[in-house]
Structures are given as structure tokens and as C-alpha cells.
Amino acid sequence: EELILYYFIKGHPRKSFIELIGVQPHTYDFHIKNIKIKFGVLTTTDLKNRCYLNNLHKIIPNRVLSRIL
Numbered sequence: 001e002e003l004i005l006y007y008f009i010k011g012h013p014r015k016s017f018i019e020l021i022g023v024q025p026h027t028y029d030f031h032i033k034n035i036k037i038k039f040g041v042l043t044t045t046d047l048k049n050r051c052y053l054n055n056l057h058k059i060i061p062n063r064v065l066s067r068i069l
Helices: 002-009 014-022 025-039 044-053 062-068
Strands: none
Touching: 002 014, 002 025, 002 044, 014 025, 025 044
């Protein structure tokens, strides 16, 4: 979920993420649904807004950092 949320916040479209990470579309959808529940939002627009309001767009997951470094 952490990785999916990171790429979602950064604006990667669903198809792009699926190709980048190699997950099935239903896996992506499942995690986005769970993330929305955890954040208490109904739409992906609300999710993105909530993430920006809480400065989550500034956090880089360790899995992403390890690919960069």
C-alpha cells in the first residue's frame, strides 16, 4: 500500500503503475480501496487532497529510495 500510495500521490496513472511494478489491476484497485478506507475518503480526488494536506507527498518510501541509491 505504501508504494501504491506514493506513486498515486506523484500522479502516476493506474496503467503506468501496473506496468512499472508488475502488479495486476485488481491488486492495485484493492490497495487503493483499502487506502481510501484508512483515510476516510470516498474518492481518489479526496484521497489526493488529504495526502497533500498532510504533506505525505514529501515522504519517499524506503523501497523507492533503495532503487535511487
